Amino acid sequence: MAQPSAQESELQLLPPVFSEAEMVPSEADERSIQDGMEREIISGRTSISTSSSTQVYVDRWPVEPQKLRRNAQSDTFTTFLEIILALLPGVFLALAITVIRLDGDEISDNGAKVIQAINLTPSIFPIVFAAIVGSMMRSLALWRAERCASLGTLEQLNGSTSFAGTFSLVLALRRPSILTLCILLLWTMSPLGGQSALRMISETPSSVSSDIALAFMNMSKAPGLSGASGFYTIKTPMRSIYTTSLIASKEAKASRRDVWGWPKIPLLRTLLPSDGALESGTNPWRAVPSDSTLTSYSSLLGLVLQGVPPHGNVEFPVESSYFDLDCYFIANNLTWTEVLERMGSPLLLYHNASRLFGDGTNYSNFFVDTSFNLTTLANTQSQINLFYVSQEYPPGGYAGLFNCTISTVPVESWVICQSADCAVSRMRQSTKDTRPASSTPFSSPEYPGYLGPVPLEILIGEFPQAASEVNTYQSSPTDSYIYGDTVLLNTEYERNWSTMDPQILSTRLTTVFNTCWQSAIAPFTFTSAVPSNPVNLTPAGSGDFIPDFNATSGTASHGVTVYCTNTAWVTVFIISTALLQLCALTGIFLRSTTRAPDILGYVSSLTRTNPYVPLPKGGSALSGLERARLLQNIQIQIADVECSKDVGYLAVVSPGAVGGAGDTGSGAGAGTQRLRRGRRYA
Numbered sequence: 001m002a003q004p005s006a007q008e009s010e011l012q013l014l015p016p017v018f019s020e021a022e023m024v025p026s027e028a029d030e031r032s033i034q035d036g037m038e039r040e041i042i043s044g045r046t047s048i049s050t051s052s053s054t055q056v057y058v059d060r061w062p063v064e065p066q067k068l069r070r071n072a073q074s075d076t077f078t079t080f081l082e083i084i085l086a087l088l089p090g091v092f093l094a095l096a097i098t099v100i101r102l103d104g105d106e107i108s109d110n111g112a113k114v115i116q117a118i119n120l121t122p123s124i125f126p127i128v129f130a131a132i133v134g135s136m137m138r139s140l141a142l143w144r145a146e147r148c149a150s151l152g153t154l155e156q157l158n159g160s161t162s163f164a165g166t167f168s169l170v171l172a173l174r175r176p177s178i179l180t181l182c183i184l185l186l187w188t189m190s191p192l193g194g195q196s197a198l199r200m201i202s203e204t205p206s207s208v209s210s211d212i213a214l215a216f217m218n219m220s221k222a223p224g225l226s227g228a229s230g231f232y233t234i235k236t237p238m239r240s241i242y243t244t245s246l247i248a249s250k251e252a253k254a255s256r257r258d259v260w261g262w263p264k265i266p267l268l269r270t271l272l273p274s275d276g277a278l279e280s281g282t283n284p285w286r287a288v289p290s291d292s293t294l295t296s297y298s299s300l301l302g303l304v305l306q307g308v309p310p311h312g313n314v315e316f317p318v319e320s321s322y323f324d325l326d327c328y329f330i331a332n333n334l335t336w337t338e339v340l341e342r343m344g345s346p347l348l349l350y351h352n353a354s355r356l357f358g359d360g361t362n363y364s365n366f367f368v369d370t371s372f373n374l375t376t377l378a379n380t381q382s383q384i385n386l387f388y389v390s391q392e393y394p395p396g397g398y399a400g401l402f403n404c405t406i407s408t409v410p411v412e413s414w415v416i417c418q419s420a421d422c423a424v425s426r427m428r429q430s431t432k433d434t435r436p437a438s439s440t441p442f443s444s445p446e447y448p449g450y451l452g453p454v455p456l457e458i459l460i461g462e463f464p465q466a467a468s469e470v471n472t473y474q475s476s477p478t479d480s481y482i483y484g485d486t487v488l489l490n491t492e493y494e495r496n497w498s499t500m501d502p503q504i505l506s507t508r509l510t511t512v513f514n515t516c517w518q519s520a521i522a523p524f525t526f527t528s529a530v531p532s533n534p535v536n537l538t539p540a541g542s543g544d545f546i547p548d549f550n551a552t553s554g555t556a557s558h559g560v561t562v563y564c565t566n567t568a569w570v571t572v573f574i575i576s577t578a579l580l581q582l583c584a585l586t587g588i589f590l591r592s593t594t595r596a597p598d599i600l601g602y603v604s605s606l607t608r609t610n611p612y613v614p615l616p617k618g619g620s621a622l623s624g625l626e627r628a629r630l631l632q633n634i635q636i637q638i639a640d641v642e643c644s645k646d647v648g649y650l651a652v653v654s655p656g657a658v659g660g661a662g663d664t665g666s667g668a669g670a671g672t673q674r675l676r677r678g679r680r681y682a
Contacts (some may be wrong), residue, residue, distance in 0.1 A: 058630055061616050068595040068621055075623070079591060082135060086584035088128050092193075092577040095121065096570055099200045103565035107203060111563055114201075121197035129190040129580055134161035136587035137183070138601065139594065146596040156180060158600045163187035186579065193576025199569040206564075207313070207557040215535045215549035216318045217304040220441060221449030222521045224545050225458045234545055235462075237523035242466045242516055245300035246477050247488055253300060256292045256423040260526050262302025263422040265320055267507065268411050268429065270296040285414075285426045296507050298322035298409075299514035304522060305415075305422060306549055308531035309556050314417045316554025319430055321411065322514050323440070325386060327404035327506040332392060332497040339399050343387050347371040349453070350460045357391065363471065364464035365493075366390040366479040368513075374443055374453035383407060383438045384456075388509060390479050392495040400497025402505060407437035408447075415554075420531045459516065466516050482508045522547045597623035603636075604628035612641055612653035640681065643673040648681040 098114055105111065141157035152175050160166040160183045170180050224234035248259050257263055271286035289295055299322060308314060330342055336356050345352065351369045358364065372384040388402040410433035413424045441447050442456040467477040475485070475493035482505060483495060519526075524545055537549045599605040602624025607613045613636060619627065637655055640648035653672055675681075 089577050089581035096574050102563040106560045122194035125194040126190045132584045136583045139587050139590040143590045143594045189576040196569045196572040202564050203561050204564040206562040208560050209557040212556045214307040218548040219320045224520050225455035226451050234523045238519045241519040254293045258302040264297040264302045267296045267298050283429050285428045287426045301518040305531045306533050307535040308417050308420050310420050310532045312558025314554050314556040318413050324407045324409045325404040325510045327402045327502050329502050330401040332400035333398050344371045362469050364476045367464045599624045606652045612651045639672040
């Protein structure tokens with residue numbers, strides 16, 4: 001018997017456990033050996049004699065027959081690992097649910113953590129997928145082998161531990177089938193599941209809405225016009241605000257906001273009904289053109305607001321009113337005496353023959369007055385009239401005369417603000433204020449802020465002087481605006497009122513008259529307040545000359561970045577995760593119902609019933625993994641076990657365990673040799 005070499009240091013001879021008598025073969029043993037040798041001779045192969053074989057001693061090798069147990073019970077550690085793996089698809093499913101719940105939420109620290117987890121998923125998912133599905137395929141192959149299956153099916157199942165492995169086996173075995181197609185489709189879910197995770201969620205601009213409280217200036221009260229003392233207090237700021245608004249640039253006067261940024265209220269009668277749903281009903285909404293040059297405004301001053309957020313967008317309704325003047329042309333080229341006669345001189349509220357265009361101290365080239373009897377309440381149901389008289393040829397002598405009726409127009413305006421820049425987007429006749437058009441703060445006791453005829457008398461006297469007094473040869477900026485002069489401050493002028501369209505005059509006179517009225521309502525507020533001021537319906541300051549405010553509510557929205565879930569990719573990820581979970585549960589089920597030891601795909605399985613690896617008897621119930629664990633130090637080699645013949649024979653051998661001549665060395669055992677390029681093998 002050959003002595004073990006250095007390479008065979010791991011091989012140990014079995015200790016002598018038999019007595020000398022027992023070592024003598026019996027007749028039955030001799031016959032068995034003889035029959036075995038005869039069978040080997042008939043097959044053309046050289047047998048291994050028992051006397052020349054070297055059995056290997058293997059520590060903890062089973063020496064007694066074993067009962068088969070289910071694989072899940074026989075290898076609890078591997079089963080435990082598979083159960084841990086089976087929980088991971090639940091983590092992926094929880095991630096998908098979290099992504100769905102994040103849809104529409106603002107970016108946050110928690111969301112950032114979810115994004116980090118998603119970024120790791122494409123790396124982790126394929127690893128987990130390969131571990132679960134690969135194990136399930138091997139368990140399915142063993143389960144089928146226990147119940148009888150074709151070798152091709154078992155090779156396909158046992159080798160399908162990856163997409164590449166599955167595809168290469170299809171090509172190698174040349175047997176495509178529905179099974180291989182299903183396996184390929186299953187493996188495609190690995191990259192799809194990983195990549196879909198990256199595309200499940202994204203960040204996109206959006207807006208968040210909330211209800212807020214706001215307030216707007218009450219347009220019905222003008223406490224500064226209640227008497228001479230009050231007017232004396234507001235006179236200077238009132239004139240400054242009015243003149244600034246009047247002589248502002250053309251672009252400023254055409255803007256949707258006044259020079260201080262307050263939203264101006266358009267003239268409702270100049271707007272067309274809106275299209276679509278807003279047009280329904282007898283009181284349709286009317287859209288304000290986006291081109292402000294196409295819009296006529298009720299005043300050059302806007303509506304003072306409170307509570308507007310400095311950032312973001314807000315929409316809200318406001319209720320306000322303005323005076324609308326409807327004028328018709330009476331005559332031009334009238335002498336001053338004729339003007340007084342046409343107006344009904346004794347009935348005029350303010351002017352008389354001694355002070356028509358001036359009273360010796362103040363002078364203007366135009367004036368306004370009314371012949372409406374404001375002292376008789378029985379006349380309150382009729383509309384107040386207002387005469388407009390302007391000189392045609394200075395230094396005096398002739399004038400043009402218009403008669404106008406004053407209507408109060410209550411409107412509901414929809415205001416839209418973007419970063420505190422507000423403008424009216426649409427408006428309609430008020431549905432809350434249903435008072436007649438003839439109702440005014442000058443003639444109607446039921447009107448909020450009613451003060452009697454005094455405010456109108458003060459306004460009539462102040463209006464021609466509001467843009468400062470002028471001499472005989474100059475035109476007031478107010479009159480120049482109404483006439484349509486391109487330059488409002490000019491030393492000379494000419495007028496021919498017969499060429500003036502009464503509708504145009506009505507619109508322009510309405511605008512400047514309301515501007516004068518509003519400048520008297522809030523002379524200390526326009527230039528000091530800002531839209532973001534807190535809501536205060538009765539603000540304090542400057543005595544009694546701060547306007548009251550009316551409350552309203554609106555919807556505020558501000559731009560935010562939110563998470564947006566991609567439904568299609570979330571669906572792909574959930575399907576991939578669901579299939580992965582199914583494979584994990586299937587693998588555990590197959591492992592729990594299979595009794596056959598797992599010998600498929602292990603190198604150690606090549607030592608089973610291998611005469612060239614003389615192992616101790618028994619061990620057939622060992623799985624491939626268990627056998628590998630016990631035999632991990634045994635040296636094996638693919639060698640030629642019939643090196644003495646013309647045609648060799650390949651086998652897995654244990655070096656030194658094969659006796660006979662012809663050993664060439666080079667790592668092969670006795671009676672074996674390493675493979676040679678030119679030699680033929682059976």
